[in-house]
Amino acid sequence: MSRYLFHRLWQSAVTLILATIVVFAGVRALPGDPALALAGEDRDPESLRAIREQYGLDDSWPVQFWQFVSHAARGDLGQSIRTGEPVNGMIAGALPVTIELSVLALLVAGVIGIGAGVLAAVQRGRPAEWAANALALLGLSVPNFWLGLMAILYLSVALGLFPASGFVPFFTNPVANLHHLVLPALILGTGLAAVIMRQTRSSMLDALSADYIRTAEAKGLPPRAVIGRHALRNSLIVVVTIVGLQLGALISGAVVTERIFALPGFGKLTVDAVFQRDYPVIQAVVLVTATAYIVINLLVDLLYSVIDPRIRVRGDA
Amino acid sequence: MSAVLEVQDLSVSFRTEDGRISAVDSVSLEVGASEVLAIVGESGCGKSVTAMSLAGLLPRSARVDGSVRLDGVELIGAGKRTLRSIRGREIAYIFQEPMTSLNPVFTVGSQIGEVLRTHLGASRRTARARSVELLKLVGIPSAERRVDDYPHQLSGGMRQRVMIAMAVACDPKVLIADEPTTALDVTIQAGILDVLRGLRERLGTSIVLITHDLGVVADLADRVAVMYAGRVVETAEVHDLFAHPQHPYTTGLLGASPAAGRHADTHRLAEIPGLVPVLSEQPDACTFADRCGQALNTCTASQPQLTRGEHGLACWNPVGVS
Amino acid sequence: MKVTRRILRNPLAIAGLVVLGLAVVLAVFANFLAPHEPTQTALDQAFAPPGTAGHLLGTDDLGRDVVSRIMFGLRASLHVGILAVATSLVIGVPLGLMAGYFRAIDALISRLTDLVLAFPFLILAVGLAAIRGASLGNAAIAIGIAQIPGVIRIVRSETLRLKSLDFVAAAVVEGASDAWVLGRHILPNAASVIIVQATVAIPAAILGEAVLSFLGLGIQPPAPSLGTMLSDAQQFAARAPWAAVMPGLAIMLLTLAFNIVGDSLRDALDPKASRR
Numbered sequence: 037m038s039r040y041l042f043h044r045l046w047q048s049a050v051t052l053i054l055a056t057i058v059v060f061a062g063v064r065a066l067p068g069d070p071a072l073a074l075a076g077e078d079r080d081p082e083s084l085r086a087i088r089e090q091y092g093l094d095d096s097w098p099v100q101f102w103q104f105v106s107h108a109a110r111g112d113l114g115q116s117i118r119t120g121e122p123v124n125g126m127i128a129g130a131l132p133v134t135i136e137l138s139v140l141a142l143l144v145a146g147v148i149g150i151g152a153g154v155l156a157a158v159q160r161g162r163p164a165e166w167a168a169n170a171l172a173l174l175g176l177s178v179p180n181f182w183l184g185l186m187a188i189l190y191l192s193v194a195l196g197l198f199p200a201s202g203f204v205p206f207f208t209n210p211v212a213n214l215h216h217l218v219l220p221a222l223i224l225g226t227g228l229a230a231v232i233m234r235q236t237r238s239s240m241l242d243a244l245s246a247d248y249i250r251t252a253e254a255k256g257l258p259p260r261a262v263i264g265r266h267a268l269r270n271s272l273i274v275v276v277t278i279v280g281l282q283l284g285a286l287i288s289g290a291v292v293t294e295r296i297f298a299l300p301g302f303g304k305l306t307v308d309a310v311f312q313r314d315y316p317v318i319q320a321v322v323l324v325t326a327t328a329y330i331v332i333n334l335l336v337d338l339l340y341s342v343i344d345p346r347i348r349v350r351g352d353a
Numbered sequence: 354m355s356a357v358l359e360v361q362d363l364s365v366s367f368r369t370e371d372g373r374i375s376a377v378d379s380v381s382l383e384v385g386a387s388e389v390l391a392i393v394g395e396s397g398c399g400k401s402v403t404a405m406s407l408a409g410l411l412p413r414s415a416r417v418d419g420s421v422r423l424d425g426v427e428l429i430g431a432g433k434r435t436l437r438s439i440r441g442r443e444i445a446y447i448f449q450e451p452m453t454s455l456n457p458v459f460t461v462g463s464q465i466g467e468v469l470r471t472h473l474g475a476s477r478r479t480a481r482a483r484s485v486e487l488l489k490l491v492g493i494p495s496a497e498r499r500v501d502d503y504p505h506q507l508s509g510g511m512r513q514r515v516m517i518a519m520a521v522a523c524d525p526k527v528l529i530a531d532e533p534t535t536a537l538d539v540t541i542q543a544g545i546l547d548v549l550r551g552l553r554e555r556l557g558t559s560i561v562l563i564t565h566d567l568g569v570v571a572d573l574a575d576r577v578a579v580m581y582a583g584r585v586v587e588t589a590e591v592h593d594l595f596a597h598p599q600h601p602y603t604t605g606l607l608g609a610s611p612a613a614g615r616h617a618d619t620h621r622l623a624e625i626p627g628l629v630p631v632l633s634e635q636p637d638a639c640t641f642a643d644r645c646g647q648a649l650n651t652c653t654a655s656q657p658q659l660t661r662g663e664h665g666l667a668c669w670n671p672v673g674v675s
Numbered sequence: 676m677k678v679t680r681r682i683l684r685n686p687l688a689i690a691g692l693v694v695l696g697l698a699v700v701l702a703v704f705a706n707f708l709a710p711h712e713p714t715q716t717a718l719d720q721a722f723a724p725p726g727t728a729g730h731l732l733g734t735d736d737l738g739r740d741v742v743s744r745i746m747f748g749l750r751a752s753l754h755v756g757i758l759a760v761a762t763s764l765v766i767g768v769p770l771g772l773m774a775g776y777f778r779a780i781d782a783l784i785s786r787l788t789d790l791v792l793a794f795p796f797l798i799l800a801v802g803l804a805a806i807r808g809a810s811l812g813n814a815a816i817a818i819g820i821a822q823i824p825g826v827i828r829i830v831r832s833e834t835l836r837l838k839s840l841d842f843v844a845a846a847v848v849e850g851a852s853d854a855w856v857l858g859r860h861i862l863p864n865a866a867s868v869i870i871v872q873a874t875v876a877i878p879a880a881i882l883g884e885a886v887l888s889f890l891g892l893g894i895q896p897p898a899p900s901l902g903t904m905l906s907d908a909q910q911f912a913a914r915a916p917w918a919a920v921m922p923g924l925a926i927m928l929l930t931l932a933f934n935i936v937g938d939s940l941r942d943a944l945d946p947k948a949s950r951r
Contacts, residue, residue, distance in 0.1 A: 047786070047789065050786055051786060051789040051790055051793060052793075054786065054790045055790060055793045055794070058790065058794075059802075062802055062805075062806060065806050066805070066806055173931065173934055173935065173938070174927075174931065176878075176930075176934055177878065177882075177927055177930040177931035177933075177934050178923075178927050178930075179882050179885050179886070179905075179923060179926050179927065179930075181885075181886060181889055181905070182885075182905055182919075182922075182923030182926065182927070183923075185905065185908075185909060185912060185919050185923070186919070186920070186923070188912075189912050189913065189916055189919065193913055246453065247448060247450050247453040247454040248453060248454055248455055248456040248457070250410065250448065250454070251446070251448065251454045251455065251456070251516070251519075252456070253410055253440070254408070254410060254440055254441065254445070254446035254448075255440065255441035255445075255467065255468050255471070255519065256436075256437045256438060256439065256440035256441030256442060256468070256471060256472060257437075257441070257467065257471055258437060258471070261467070261471070266456050266459075269456075269458050269459075270456070270457070270458055273458070281792075283795075284792060284794075284795035284796065284821070285795070285796075287795040287797070287798070288795045288796055288797035288798070288886070291797050291890070292797070292886050292889065292890065295889075295890060296909075306797075306798070306801055307801075307890055307891075307892075309801075310801050310804055310805055310892065311891065313805070315805065318801065318802065318805050321798070321801070322794070322798055322801065322802050325793075325794070325795060325798045326793040326794055326798075329792070329793045329794075329795065330789075330793050333792075343458070344458065345457070345458055345460075345503040345505070346457055346458075346503070346505050
């Protein structure tokens with residue numbers, strides 16, 4: 037276990053260092069003088085010099101890189117060239133919205149995906165399986181931002197069931213907060229639910245044909261225990277890894293969903309920054325996303341080893 | 354002797370893409386109290402299907418006809434709930450693959466305890482204590498520690514002992530052991546057979562032993578039923594069968610098996626030429642006729658019925674009778 | 676040819692193929708088939724509902740014909756989808772083959788894969804748009820790069836499987852060079868999984884293009900794209916819902932057709948998996 041842990045930590049560290057180098061190099065790959073890009077509209081020689089100073093643009097690349105890393109490690113991600121606000125503050129303000137949205141979407145996707153996947157596997161060859169498969173195929177094929185538009189058009193505007201846009205912080209008003217997030221979470225969760233459903237179905241079918249299921253049936257266990265305990269537990273091990281791999285899709289989806297429902301989250305920050313050529317923000321957003329992805333996947337892998345005793349406990353037989 | 358398990362005219366067929374395929378045809382068997390009945394035959398002869406059908410463990414595509422009585426209670430056609438309450442409690446199973454027959458994500462203790470909790474309503478704590486006792490009963494050393502192990506931490510022989518412990522947890526009337534030693538090393542096989550023998554002696558469990566290994570049969574069985582292509586072709590007390598086999602298939606099987614006290618490598622197996630036929634193709638003939646060295650015209654024209662009595666036989670032209 | 680027969684026995688797969696064929700025809704011959712210029716505005720005909728003479732699916736806020744724009748949008752979608760998947764295959768297949776075949780560089784390539792995975796495709800597109808500007812080509816590159824890890828993973832595991840088979844071992848024993856074994860024995864046998872991967876990657880890339888164009892990071896207006904049509908239509912969706920509904924349906928049908936064909940292709944190539 038400790039060796040596995042060490043190995044995974046080491047891998048993640050290497051990936052994180054590489055990702056930092058990519059982001060650093062990306063900013064240097066901006067067309068023209070990075071100082072000009074980082075200065076934005078404000079191009080008098082004085083402020084250009086200040087920017088060169090601040091980013092150490094006149095130093096050698098290794099020194100610049102070290103500066104970049106040590107600043108980032110201290111949480112100093114620079115200032116927005118549009119508002120002059122510190123970027124870490126902007127991110128700290130936007131992140132909770134995106135995290136809440138993503139967690140809710142994951143919850144929706146997990147409940148629907150696992151439920152439908154188990155149903156499809158158990159009802160093999162019956163109408164329920166056919167329906168679940170068809171829904172999963174639709175879920176994979178439908179553009180979720182379009183689904184969002186339709187939901188706003190028909191559920192929010194026409195029927196007035198949900199607010200079409202906007203956000204209320206959870207601690208201000210939990211009910212209004214959830215009311216605003218139900219639709220975005222459902223929309224964001226659709227694609228992921230389809231992926232989870234397909235994975236759950238196929239690993240449940242694998243599990244249900246396993247010898248240990250025959251044993252469980254021979255023991256006279258009720259279907260609840262055979263399916264819910266013996267088969268599902270083994271299937272979920274695979275499903276958990278899939279969720280880790282789908283994290284990138286979830287982040288991408290969150291950006292679009294926030295755009296549609298005008299949620300003041302990480303995605304809105306990102307898209308706005310691109311259109312305003314707010315390079316310090318773009319750089320920070322990319323770096324934070326990559327770091328989050330790497331850290332969360334590390335956690336998923338550790339979780340995986342907790343669920344699967346074959347990894348947790350070394351065999352001594 | 355009154356039979357604990359009585360099987361009469363058991364037939365099993367499967368629905369497949371190519372139509373219905375018969376796997377077991379009118380099999381009748383009897384197992385007395387603390388008796389060991391061995392069902393032997395080549396793979397594909399229907400012996401495992403027979404075993405699985407006894408407690409309704411076959412998939413939905415199977416159709417089962419006939420009668421299976423456990424202590425006089427009819428099991429064929431019984432409700433799912435009834436069958437569940439019998440499985441693991443009155444009829445218990447041991448399977449061939451101890452590697453895969455245990456669930457990898459639960460400790461062996463919880464898998465044994467599950468049976469006790471389901472059938473006897475035992476508490477977590479009593480289930481655990483009883484699991485330790487059961488592990489001791491099947492000869493697992495330091496059972497108190499092993500009870501918290503996961504299957505992958507145990508060797509194949511140990512896992513099979515765990516399977517047996519799980520099977521006898523509720524002191525079942527009948528234990529069905531489907532190739533219990535096939536997947537194990539020869540040295541470990543003997544240990545498993547000792548455990549089974551001990552259970553029969555101490556708990557009085559009746560055992561149905563499914564195997565293709567005549568060495569195992571000679572070691573453990575009281576009576577033998579020889580199956581071929583879904584039918585029982587010969588049945589007799591074990592010594593009688595080994596000494597006086599009458600069906601050409603049985604003699605072939607005995608010839609094809611290394612002799613008792615044998616070294617598997619030193620004797621060439623006398624293979625029976627040909628393949629086990631698909632049963633549905635020849636309903637009205639002796640299924641062995643195509644491979645039989647002494648088949649008569651009758652053999653391909655009509656099906657011989659199994660005779661009743663101590664030494665049952667289904668053959669038109671038995672060995673040693675001229 | 677067994678594969679073709681298996682697919683043709685599946686009515687759903689045939690429907691998928693028909694829709695795909697139709698989409699390809701509409702996209703390729705959009706110049707001839709489209710009733711109007713896709714970028715031609717006619718303010719006096721703005722917000723014409725579907726069924727209006729000359730405008731089968733209506734017009735948008737600038738009076739542009741929705742049918743014509745969808746046809747050209749399909750062209751852009753397929754263009755990006757194929758370009759992106761081609762990019763991912765050109766880079767991913769050799770890397771996957773090498774990762775599976777040469778133990779020494781397997782770890783290196785898997786670090787590289789982890790690195791790419793750490794940048795979700797939208798973030799990649801954001802970075803690329805920031806550096807090189809937003810365009811169809813850059814959108815395709817971003818999507819293609821994001822799909823490389825998937826290609827590597829699939830080709831690598833197939834290579835590992837094939838490498839352990841007797842005929843490959845025999846070639847190695849006979850002294851065939853690594854390049855020969857990879858190109859002559861492993862690649863042709865891995866072709867089927869690569870094709871299946873491509874058929875499921877294209878619809879994903881098409882969805883990706885729609886998302887990027889919707890956000891303004893892909894195809895730039897006034898060039899028609901299903902994504903930009905949707906983002907335009909968002910402004911006036913309440914007044915002209917058809918302008919928002921139709922392009923979305925077009926994307927969905929196209930990706931659905933690809934996914935159905937991909938699924939049935941996979942099942943036909945591996946009947947054991949389909950019974951599952």
